[in-house]
Amino acid sequence: MGSKYGVIVMGPAGAGKTTFCSALIEHLRNNRRSCFYINLDPAAEDFVYEPDVDIKDLISLEDVMEELHLGPNGGLIYCFEFLLDNLDFITDPLETVTDEYLIIIDMPGQIELYSHVPVLPNLVRHLAHGSLNISMCAAYLLESTFIVDRAKFFSGTLSAMSAMLLLELPHVNILSKMDLVKGQVARKDLKRFIDPDISLLQDVPDSGLVYDANENLETPDPTESQSVMTGESFARLNRAVGQLIDEFSLVSFLKLDVQNEDSVGSVLSYIDDAIQFHESQEPREPMDDVQDDGDMG
Numbered sequence: 191m192g193s194k195y196g197v198i199v200m201g202p203a204g205a206g207k208t209t210f211c212s213a214l215i216e217h218l219r220n221n222r223r224s225c226f227y228i229n230l231d232p233a234a235e236d237f238v239y240e241p242d243v244d245i246k247d248l249i250s251l252e253d254v255m256e257e258l259h260l261g262p263n264g265g266l267i268y269c270f271e272f273l274l275d276n277l278d279f280i281t282d283p284l285e286t287v288t289d290e291y292l293i294i295i296d297m298p299g300q301i302e303l304y305s306h307v308p309v310l311p312n313l314v315r316h317l318a319h320g321s322l323n324i325s326m327c328a329a330y331l332l333e334s335t336f337i338v339d340r341a342k343f344f345s346g347t348l349s350a351m352s353a354m355l356l357l358e359l360p361h362v363n364i365l366s367k368m369d370l371v372k373g374q375v376a377r378k379d380l381k382r383f384i385d386p387d388i389s390l391l392q393d394v395p396d397s398g399l400v401y402d403a404n405e406n407l408e409t410p411d412p413t414e415s416q417s418v419m420t421g422e423s424f425a426r427l428n429r430a431v432g433q434l435i436d437e438f439s440l441v442s443f444l445k446l447d448v449q450n451e452d453s454v455g456s457v458l459s460y461i462d463d464a465i466q467f468h469e470s471q472e473p474r475e476p477m478d479d480v481q482d483d484g485d486m487g
């Protein structure tokens with residue numbers, strides 16, 4: 191059984207991850223619980239609570255972009271690869287953290303991290319299945335204002351699903367910034383987003399989206415390179431996305447209003463429960479590609 195507990199806070203840019211981390215820390219403090227706060231966003235600057243470990247003390251995104259001539263996304267991936275090569279930076283301070291602490295890991299918002307780039311699963315495997323053996327939960331935030339634009343909401347839902355599949359951790363999805371939609375959405379309408387009702391996708395208006403069907407071909411034929419996704423093909427795509435979400439059937443959201451202490455407490459209790467439930471279910475085994483001594487080599 192693990193004797194360390196952690197939550198990794200993820201979600202698209204601006205979803206409210208750092209604000210949620212601060213609200214969690216405040217709630218834990220008010221309830222005499224300890225926490226250990228790790229910032230892994232090399233671009234994050236303003237913190238209400240100073241992180242106990244900050245990736246910026248290991249590597250600076252600005253320096254990486256300047257010296258390696260990388261853009262912000264490439265620079266971020268480089269920073270994570272560098273972190274994986276220097277895992278002691280994060281594992282050493284965690285050695286002494288006991289089970290009274292909740293380890294809170296604040297992630298950057300680049301969604302590549304939650305879709306196809308392997309750095310995050312490697313990091314999580316190391317923390318959860320390496321010698322630290324941290325019992326972890328993933329918290330994926332999506333902004334509640336997305337529900338105004340259904341296409342955006344369902345695309346966010348897909349990114350949350352992608353993170354669930356990628357990390358294979360106990361997982362809670364959270365609709366953040368609920369104060370921004372309070373009083374604007376009827377309770378019964380909100381319910382259709384909390385437990386996503388795929389029939390909402392039937393009403394998504396056809397955007398007349400134009401896409402380049404041959405963008406990956408080396409020698410695109412200019413007469414055939416443009417396709418217009420309209421009408422029936424757009425509806426078919428939406429039906430397919432709906433079916434995917436429906437068949438996955440594990441996606442639902444918790445509501446979060448960071449200004450409301452009860453709301454933060456309620457989300458935290460789901461996180462605690464997810465961690466405990468997972469711990470009681472699964473014997474933990476180190477993964478093949480992760481060494482036990484904290485050195486990924």
Ligand SMILES: Nc1nc2c(ncn2[C@@H]2O[C@H](COP(=O)(O)OP(=O)(O)OP(=O)(O)O)[C@@H](O)[C@H]2O)c(=O)[nH]1
Pocket residue numbers: 201202203204205206207208209210231234297298299300366367368369370446447448449
């Ligand atoms: N109204 C409202 N604003 C919020 C809430 N949470 C965050 N914000 C605001 O949303 C913006 C982004 O919040 P952050 O907590 O920095 O979001 P983040 O996901 O950490 O952002 P990145 O790290 O850049 O991806 C800030 O201006 C916050 O003040 C909320 O619950 N309600």
